[in-house]
Amino acid sequence: MIEPLEVETGVKGRLELVFENQAGQTILKVPRQEPPLKVVRAFPLPGGGALVHLHNLSGGVLGGDKLETKVRVEAGAVAQITSTGAARLYRSGPNGQASGQLNDFSIGEKALLEYLPDPLIPFAGARYRQQTNIELAAGAGLFWWETVAPGREARGEIFLYDRLEISLSLTSGGKSIALEQTRLEPAIRPLTSTARLSHYRYFSSFYICRGGLEKAAWTRLESCLTDLAGRLSVAGETLWGASCLVADGVVVRAVSRNGRAITTGLLEMWRLGKQELYGQAAIPPRKIN
Amino acid sequence: MDNLKLLQLFQLADSALPTGALSHSFGLEMLVDEGILKVDGLEAFLNEYLREGGLLEANFCRQAFHLGNLGEGFNQPWQILNERISAFKPVRESRQGSLSLGRRLVALALQLEELPQLRYSSPGSSQRSAETHYCAVFGLLGCLLEVDEEAMVLAYLQQTTGSLISACQRLMALGQGQAARINWRLKPAMLQTALDSRISWQENEMLQCFAPLTELASMRHPALRTRLFIS
Numbered sequence: 001m002i003e004p005l006e007v008e009t010g011v012k013g014r015l016e017l018v019f020e021n022q023a024g025q026t027i028l029k030v031p032r033q034e035p036p037l038k039v040v041r042a043f044p045l046p047g048g049g050a051l052v053h054l055h056n057l058s059g060g061v062l063g064g065d066k067l068e069t070k071v072r073v074e075a076g077a078v079a080q081i082t083s084t085g086a087a088r089l090y091r092s093g094p095n096g097q098a099s100g101q102l103n104d105f106s107i108g109e110k111a112l113l114e115y116l117p118d119p120l121i122p123f124a125g126a127r128y129r130q131q132t133n134i135e136l137a138a139g140a141g142l143f144w145w146e147t148v149a150p151g152r153e154a155r156g157e158i159f160l161y162d163r164l165e166i167s168l169s170l171t172s173g174g175k176s177i178a179l180e181q182t183r184l185e186p187a188i189r190p191l192t193s194t195a196r197l198s199h200y201r202y203f204s205s206f207y208i209c210r211g212g213l214e215k216a217a218w219t220r221l222e223s224c225l226t227d228l229a230g231r232l233s234v235a236g237e238t239l240w241g242a243s244c245l246v247a248d249g250v251v252v253r254a255v256s257r258n259g260r261a262i263t264t265g266l267l268e269m270w271r272l273g274k275q276e277l278y279g280q281a282a283i284p285p286r287k288i289n
Numbered sequence: 290m291d292n293l294k295l296l297q298l299f300q301l302a303d304s305a306l307p308t309g310a311l312s313h314s315f316g317l318e319m320l321v322d323e324g325i326l327k328v329d330g331l332e333a334f335l336n337e338y339l340r341e342g343g344l345l346e347a348n349f350c351r352q353a354f355h356l357g358n359l360g361e362g363f364n365q366p367w368q369i370l371n372e373r374i375s376a377f378k379p380v381r382e383s384r385q386g387s388l389s390l391g392r393r394l395v396a397l398a399l400q401l402e403e404l405p406q407l408r409y410s411s412p413g414s415s416q417r418s419a420e421t422h423y424c425a426v427f428g429l430l431g432c433l434l435e436v437d438e439e440a441m442v443l444a445y446l447q448q449t450t451g452s453l454i455s456a457c458q459r460l461m462a463l464g465q466g467q468a469a470r471i472n473w474r475l476k477p478a479m480l481q482t483a484l485d486s487r488i489s490w491q492e493n494e495m496l497q498c499f500a501p502l503t504e505l506a507s508m509r510h511p512a513l514r515t516r517l518f519i520s
Contacts (some may be wrong), residue, residue: 042450047351065348070439072319101374140296145410147500165497167494170376175372176372176373176418177376178376178379179373179376180377181377181494181496181497182497182498182499183497183499186497188342189337189341189499190337193333193334193337194320194325194326194330194333194334194337194502195335195336195337195338195340195341195500195501195502195503196337196341196499196501196502197335197501198325198502203501216298222381226508226509226511226512229508229509230512233509235324236389239502239505239509240505241504241505241506241507241508241509242383242508243379243380243381243382243507243508245379246372246376246384251379253379253501253504253505255502255505
């Protein structure tokens with residue numbers, strides 16, 4: 001008698017990355033990688049940084065998957081992390097199991113992390129929980145964005161996911177400077193409400209931080225980013241805004257009816273922020289697919 | 290709750306309480322200016338607003354209420370709570386508005402009653418925790434005045450919702466009668482929000498808010514050429 005195959009109800013994938021500063025050159029070490037999470041190699045960046053592409057060999061996050069990514073950027077290191085494509089969040093499994101992603105990032109003294117992934121695309125019926133903790137040490141820098149799509153638009157899937165929980169905790173020098181905790185259940189709390197997204201479909205957050213700067217520097221950056229936000233905004237299509245955090249950073253928000261406008265705008269914001277804070281050009285990560 | 294407490298609560302929840310609440314629209318002025326928020330959508334907007342920002346603040350209100358009983362161990366958790374509220378408020382103008390209202394409520398309450406724990410939070414205090422948010426001060430005050438917890442949360446929701454409706458009366462063609470009817474019909478939503486906060490206030494993971502459009506409106510508000518409100 002042939003035994004029935006066991007039905008996989010999700011995998012536990014772990015990825016641990018350490019970026020070390022060795023005489024001005026950032027070196028990637030990978031103490032742990034368990035499928036489906038994987039990195040292949042690090043690409044050198046001008047100025048000594050390292051670029052890494054995060055791969056998910058499953059092609060997306062499947063129902064029941066529990067994924068964990070830990071990134072440590074050590075003092076003085078410069079890391080740029082991107083994805084190889086949009087994160088597809090598949091329908092939850094037959095038992096309604098949610099999938100989850102835990103992100104733990106620590107950025108050491110005078111280190112810099114640029115985390116620039118492609119959008120999350122929650123498919124119809126998806127249940128997904130993502131928790132991100134970011135700790136910045138003294139003088140550490142961060143460019144971190146995240147965009148959430150409404151679903152597979154081309155198939156007419158707009159806000160058909162079951163539940164999307166996204167939380168972010170950002171601390172600088174041990175002090176909490178930003179907390180986001182959202183639980184989106186479009187069937188229960190309509191995202192089309194004016195109190196949430198109205199007719200906009202995509203939303204995005206972009207955190208720009210650097211420890212140790214005077215308050216005036218943030219006020220100036222807020223002003224510059226707000227000017228750019230005004231130029232990028234098109235009433236009824238895309239709205240941008242920027243505001244100082246409690247300390248050590250600025251947050252940029254955007255909502256849009258189309259994803260392309262968000263992607264373009266984020267690059268503009270990044271360029272401006274990088275120039276203002278580091279006097280350097282932002283170099284978009286080259287994609288390998 | 291005795292009748293004296295009830296009367297005190299009525300006064301705290303009165304929109305005429307001189308805290309400066311009527312100077313803040315918390316982003317609504319921009320939403321109205323951009324044509325996103327209109328009279329015919331106001332009630333639905335506030336209904337959902339209560340389930341997001343309203344619920345989050347009701348949770349903080351309850352947390353502050355329970356800190357009021359801590360006695361000597363009060364200072365540190367009070368500071369942590371207010372820093373946490375600040376971190377949950379990404380928009381500078383709204384955050385500062387909330388802090389400004391909190392400071393004024395502390396100052397006013399100290400004129401009304403002898404409340405040592407509030408003195409720690411007063412603007413004259415050298416402590417860092419002099420940064421106090423309105424929702425937290427309201428909750429703490431409720432405890433110190435020995436007001437019933439449920440009544441305190443409801444009063445907070447009534448007061449803040451009333452202030453937003455009042456702001457809308459100055460921003461759009463919203464008459465007094467219509468405003469009163471909207472406020473009246475929102476009572477079940479306020480009750481539900483208070484009820485929901487009874488379940489969620491103790492679990493930090495359960496605190497949630499998703500209001501990107503209102504946040505964006507607050508971020509964009511300073512760019513308005515002329516405006517009636519500070520935030």
